[in-house]
Amino acid sequence: MFCQDHSQLCCSDCVLLNHRQCTNLALISESAKKLSVDIEQLSNKIQTILAELNKFKTLQEASIVSVEGSYNEKLLEIRELRKKLNAALNELENTTLIQLEEIRTKLKTSLKKDVENCSRLKNDLQQLSEAAQGLCDKSKKDIEFIASIKCQEKIQESETFLKENPVKVQSSIIFQGNFDIQQYLSQQSSLGRIVDSNPDQVLSVKRTSQYNVKISSDSNQTCYIIGICSLRSGEVIVADNLNKKVKLLDQHFNVSSHCDVSSKPQDMCLITSNEVAVTLEDAGVQFMSVSNRQLVKGRTLQFPHKAVGIAHRQGALYITSRTALYHYTLSGTLVKKVYEETETGDIVYLCALSPAGDRIYVTNLNQHKLLTLASDGSLISTFTDPELANPCGVHVTPEGQVLVCGNAFNAVIQVDCEGKKKLASLSDGVKSPASVCYNTNSHQIIVGLFSKNEICVIELQ
Numbered sequence: 001m002f003c004q005d006h007s008q009l010c011c012s013d014c015v016l017l018n019h020r021q022c023t024n025l026a027l028i029s030e031s032a033k034k035l036s037v038d039i040e041q042l043s044n045k046i047q048t049i050l051a052e053l054n055k056f057k058t059l060q061e062a063s064i065v066s067v068e069g070s071y072n073e074k075l076l077e078i079r080e081l082r083k084k085l086n087a088a089l090n091e092l093e094n095t096t097l098i099q100l101e102e103i104r105t106k107l108k109t110s111l112k113k114d115v116e117n118c119s120r121l122k123n124d125l126q127q128l129s130e131a132a133q134g135l136c137d138k139s140k141k142d143i144e145f146i147a148s149i150k151c152q153e154k155i156q157e158s159e160t161f162l163k164e165n166p167v168k169v170q171s172s173i174i175f176q177g178n179f180d181i182q183q184y185l186s187q188q189s190s191l192g193r194i195v196d197s198n199p200d201q202v203l204s205v206k207r208t209s210q211y212n213v214k215i216s217s218d219s220n221q222t223c224y225i226i227g228i229c230s231l232r233s234g235e236v237i238v239a240d241n242l243n244k245k246v247k248l249l250d251q252h253f254n255v256s257s258h259c260d261v262s263s264k265p266q267d268m269c270l271i272t273s274n275e276v277a278v279t280l281e282d283a284g285v286q287f288m289s290v291s292n293r294q295l296v297k298g299r300t301l302q303f304p305h306k307a308v309g310i311a312h313r314q315g316a317l318y319i320t321s322r323t324a325l326y327h328y329t330l331s332g333t334l335v336k337k338v339y340e341e342t343e344t345g346d347i348v349y350l351c352a353l354s355p356a357g358d359r360i361y362v363t364n365l366n367q368h369k370l371l372t373l374a375s376d377g378s379l380i381s382t383f384t385d386p387e388l389a390n391p392c393g394v395h396v397t398p399e400g401q402v403l404v405c406g407n408a409f410n411a412v413i414q415v416d417c418e419g420k421k422k423l424a425s426l427s428d429g430v431k432s433p434a435s436v437c438y439n440t441n442s443h444q445i446i447v448g449l450f451s452k453n454e455i456c457v458i459e460l461q
Contacts, residue, residue, distance in 0.1 A: 002031040073356075074194075081191055092181075100173065107171055114165055121158045128154055197355065199400030199417035203445070204461040205428045211253035214453040218243040225448025225455055226393075227268030228437035229276045235290065236439070237276050238448060238455065239265035246278055246288060248295050253457065259295045261286055267350055267435075269310045271330070279307040279319070301332040309350035313357045320348045325362060325377070338377040352394045352402075354417065361402055361419060363391040370394065370404055372419030381419040387411035387427075393435035393448070403445065405433035412436055412447055412458075430456050 001010050004024035008014075019025060128151045214223050220242040227239035234251040241264045248257040263283040271277050275289040275298070285307050287298035301307075309320035316335070317328040324340040325348050338360070341347040346365035353360055359380065360373040370383040370391055389408035396402055402415040403426070412433050414424040426445060427433065433456070435448035447456040 001025055002028050004031070078191060085191075092178075096175075100175070103173055107173070111171065117161060121154070121161060124154050125158060193398065195399055197399050199354075199402070200423060201399065201401065202424045203401060203414055203426060204424065205426055206459040206461050208428045208430065209457045209459070210454040211249075211457060212454050213238060213240070213247060213249065213253070213255055215245075215247070215255050215258060217258075218245070222451045223453050224434065224450055225452075226434050227265060227278065228393075228435050228446050228448050228455075229268050229270045230437050230439040230441070230446065231270075231290065232273045232441070233290070234441045235293075236437075236446060237268065237288075237290075237295070239268045239278055239435075241265055242451070246276075246286075246295060248290060248293070250293075253455065256293055257290075257295045259288060259297055266308045267310045269312045271312055277310055277312065277317070279310045281306050281308060283307075285310065285317075285319070301328075303328075303332070309348075309362075311351045311353045311360070313353045316357070318351055318353065318360065320351050320362065322346050323348055325351060325360065325373070338375075339373055350392060350394055352396045354396055355398060355400050359417070359419070361394050361396065361404070363394050363404065365390055365392060370415060370419055383415055383419050383421070385413065385422050387413055387422070387425060393433065395436045395438060397438040398440060401438070403436045403438065405436050405447070407432055407434060407450060412445070426458060428458065430458075 001012070001015055001019075002008070002025070003010055003015075003019050003022050004026070005022040006019070008019075009028070010019055015025065128147070132147055132151060213225065218240070223243060224241040225238045226241040229237045231237065235256075236249040236253065238247050238249060239245075240247055244261050244264055246259050246261060246265060246268075247255050250256045261278065261280055261283075263280040266279040266281050268276050268278045271287065272289075274291075275287060278286045278288060280286055284300055284302040286300050289296050289298055303319065303321075303326075305319075305321040305324070305326070307319050308322050309318075309325075311318045312330075315330050317330055318338070319326045319328060323342075323344065325338045327335040327338050329335060339348065339362070341364075343366075347367065349363045349365045351360055351362045358375055360375065362371040362373060363369075364371055368384060368389050368391060370388065372380040372383070374380055385406075387409050388404065388406040388411065390406065391404055392407050393405040394403070400417050402417060402419065403412060404415060405412055410427055410431050410433065411425065412427040412430055413422050414426060415421070416423055430447050430449070432450040432452060433447045434450040437446045438444075439446055443460050445458040445460065447458065449455065
């Protein structure tokens with residue numbers, strides 16, 4: 001039997017159980033006469049679906065290999081991190097042991113000196129005492145006089161020694177352990193964050209809010225938030241170009257602290273969980289950290305070129321100079337020049353790194369492009385889009401999603417990890433975006449604006 005209502009072949013049992021209320025039941029022989037069947041079309045369709053299934057199967061098998069490779073790579077990274085932590089703890093232990101040995105040597109030296117002085121005085125007094133007793137039976141006044149003077153001198157020396165070195169409680173060494181280290185480690189749930197990375201998972205906007213970041217000591221009428229970093233604590237650090245300030249925002253985006261800098265900041269990146277590096281163009285890079293909810297200036301680095309864009313991953317510091325991209329160590333040692341353009345202007349402007357460090361995203365402001373480079377500087381792709389006019393800030397989320405600002409057309413867009421196509425437009429009510437950052441704690445995108453007193457906070461679905 002054939003049920004036309006459900007387009008199903010069925011036996012007598014199926015008719016009784018599942019098709020009793022169907023109105024279009026017929027014998028297969030009758031249905032074959034009424035319905036025309038194009039076997040060639042069906043065969044072509046089957047081949048098309050088979051090709052799609054094979055393609056899907058091949059991709060999924062490749063993904064399995066990729067997952068396994070990624071697992072082994074991350075396993076090595078975790079073990080390497082453990083080695084670094086062990087090395088750091090070993091260094092702390094060795095430093096502490098050196099201090100312990102120094103204290104021990106110092107105490108023993110002082111005590112031995114006291115013992116030696118005491119023994120010397122004791123021997124001298126003993127000899128004088130014996131000599132004095134020997135003179136008691138003799139009537140040699142001149143020798144007695146000399147002996148008495150010597151005895152008095154030695155007695156005075158001994159009394160002075162005892163006065164200057166009173167008897168103390170037995171000396172000992174005290175160790176006060178650094179409880180902060182133990183407490184910090186006990187508060188950590190793991191060595192790092194493990195995520196199922198899907199860099200092309202599309203983000204979608206729920207709502208957009210604005211927060212004022214202007215403070216009374218600002219020298220300019222408006223702010224220009226050119227760089228943003230989100231901390232693990234939930235606090236946010238922003239770089240205000242026009243007012244030559246770096247500002248710390250609390251979890252409610254209120255300014256809680258700020259630091260003045262010597263030149264207009266250009267960009268900012270995260271170094272550790274509570275430390276950032278701020279580029280100051282001709283003035284190099286200023287490191288800053290958060291301590292007790294206050295911004296504290298740290299060391300600086302100087303370069304033989306402008307310092308504009310900045311990105312960091314595992315001790316590797318990437319600096320742009322508007323025309324070139326450089327790779328430095330955190331101590332400021334040049335590793336190599338990664339990429340360079342011969343034209344002038346903001347051709348190699350701001351930059352960001354993929355989570356694995358295998359891709360570097362660079363905005364070309366003058367030519368309205370997003371460049372995707374391999375770690376060796378070779379060009380992977382060039383992306384352009386009508387929304388991407390005057391591209392400036394670029395950011396990569398921990399999952400690898402690429403966000404970039406198009407300042408001229410008020411755009412914040414998501415680009416695929418290959419840097420080849422636009423995945424989403426996220427600029428709901430955003431005006432003049434200049435910088436962008438994803439806040440892992442709150443699943444929000446924070447956008448800094450050009451010549452505005454506010455930042456935009458985009459809540460995501």
